[in-house]
Amino acid sequence: MPSRQPVTPFPSWPPYGNIPKAHREGYWFNELVGTFEASMKYLWLALLTSLVLGHSTQPGSSQPLELRPASTEFARAQMVDWIDSETFVVGRWDGSVSVFRTQRAGEWTPVLLQTQATAGGAGVELVVALDERTILYSNGENELALWGRTGKGAFDAPLPIGYDVTYGVANSATQFHYLGDDLVVTGHANGFALVWKRNYQSLTLLRAVDLKSANPIPSPYPLKNIRGLAAWKGDLVLSGSEDGDIVAFSVTTGKERFRQRYSATAQRGINAISEIDGQLLVVNCSVGAADKNLWLYEVTDAGLTLTSSLNLIRDATRPQVFDFDGDLFEAHGKVRFVASTEEGLMWRGVVKAGVLEVDAFATVAPSGGASLDVNDTTGGIVAVAYDVMLFEGGN
Known part of the structure; x- marks a missing residue:
């Protein structure tokens, strides 16, 4: 368990409930459970099984035919971002980018306003609202x-923006104003x-910056994805990579x-x-009882100084x-x-004198993590795994 026991379940914000549940038979694509290609193999095998069963069962048989899905929706969300104080955008592994509005009087759930598919039906690995009128999302490998x-x-028809396939699919983004x-x-x-440069x-x-580590972590998943970006100060941006390095670059x-x-x-x-x-x-991801999966640092021009860390886990085995x-x-x-975290939990807490302290938790999925975003205006939290859930940010 974390060093400080969570004490309060999340209240709803406000009590919207959830949208109707999506089909729950999809695979959750991430480093832990496999790859998207593995789920495609599953769908292909399911289709073959369906065809074989369909041809092998004779008319009049006393045993009913067992049906297998020819396909299964990839229902989980990968990214979510607030557009304004009452609308947000969700990107899912089924290739959909959807805009929702929070509940109004007489409504009981967030309301789906609009959905757009990626060009090639690829899972959405990046979605960010650049402002109230502009959404940027990953549309394929390049x-x-x-x-x-x-x-x-x-929203109107999306405008595609191509780049060299050498860079790979977009995973993260940040924006800021400079000079x-x-x-x-x-x-x-x-x-x-x-x-x-945005107009x-x-x-x-303008340019590509190679951030790959010359000495990546000894992980069984030799990935280089830049999963996190944060505008820091001046023209400096912080990046966090699957290879284990944090880089401040101009x-x-x-x-x-x-x-x-x-x-x-780090493993x-x-x-x-x-x-x-x-x-x-x-x-x-924490590996073993001594590892941590949430870290807090003070960041200066000289680098990072660790101030606090937690292992957010309920089942310590x-x-x-x-x-x-x-x-x-x-x-x-x-x-x-x-x-x-992957136990289907969301954890909320406060930073006190540089120390992370958990004060509440919520179950947001039967298993697997959710994508999160906090509304700068209202302080409300949106969590999206299968369902869309709204929570209070806390006092």
Whole structure:
């Protein structure tokens, strides 16, 4: 268990309930349970089984035919981001990008407003609202898409933005304003960060920054994905990679300010990062009882100084526990955090004098982690695994 016992289940925010449950027979694609290709093999075998059974059962047989699905929806969410105070966008592994609105009087669940499919039906590994009128999402191995609108109505047809396939699918993004330019940085599966100049609903690629580690962690999953990006200060951005390194780099020169392994004993890579006022939250998978899956650092020009860490786990007999997503946020004058782990749990807490303290938890899925985002205006938390759930950020 974490060093401090969670004491309060999450209240609903407000008590919306959940949207109708999606089909629950899909595979959860991540490093722990396998690859997307493995789930495709499952679907192919299911289709073959269906065909064989269909032809082998004779008319009039006393035994009913056992039906097998020819396909199964990949129902889990990979990414979620607030658009404004009452709408948010969800990207799922079935290739859908969906916009929801929070409940109004007489409604009992978040309301689905609009859905868009990726160009090739690929799972959505990145979705971020650049502003209230512009959504950026991954559209394939070598393509992003900008989904824009002119007012508060429906989003128009997405605009594809191609790039060299060498960089890999987009996994993360951050944006900020620097010296008169609106900049967007995207992190990619092959260890690169791409720096884009934004002009309203268009992007121009400025440069690619190679962030791969020369000495990656000894993980059985030799991945290079840049899972986390956070604008830090000036033209500096922080990146967190599956290879285990956190890098501070300049988006104007591509040069590194520092590079540091998040833990000297790390056995798994980084799944997400979040920064507020020089405090950096790092999310990973813990392996063994002594490891941690949530870390807090003070970040300066000299690098990272560890101030606190937790192993968010309920069943201590598990050999490892993935922490899939995490956010630092401010509420009522306090720095708080929220994180999601593979036991289907969401954990909420507060940072006190640089120490992480859990004060509440919630069950958000039967198993597996959820994608999380905190609304800057309301402090509400959206958690999406199969269902869409809304929670209070805490006092």
